[in-house]
Amino acid sequence: MEMIVPFKLWTSLAVIGCALGTVTTSSIRAGPSSSAAIVALRVAHQELFWARIVFSDPALHEAESHLAVAWSTLKERQYGQSIVAAYNSMQRVRDVKGGVPSLYSRRWERKKSEPGNAPES
Secondary structure: OOOHHHHHHHHHHHHHHHHHHHHHHHHHHHOOOHHHHHHHHHHHHHHHHHHHHHOOOOOHHHHHHHHHHHHHHHHOOOHHHHHHHHHHHHHHHHHHHOOOOOOOOHHHHHHHHOOOOOOOO
8 A cells, every 4th residue: 555655656747747748849849939029029129229319320220120020020920030030120239339238138247246346335
């Protein structure tokens, strides 16, 4: 009787593991989702918004056109192409910004944590 309890436990864990593996594999094969595309678009839109405030470079119009393509492909439910267009928009904005760190980059965190940049206690 005592041998049955561990056997049931291991069987249950094996079934749960197989179910999670199947769901993960099917999710990966399905490709990008609409929520991933929307997140990419929002980040690119925010980068472009802040870049327009700080810089007056005509090259930002190209980034706006990439963003417009990203929104239109999102409406057509082509999520992979929408993510690529949003990425192209962000890359164009970062080219314009040059050495200015992004709000989402690790360089920004590193600069805040360097000695001399921390507030004195």
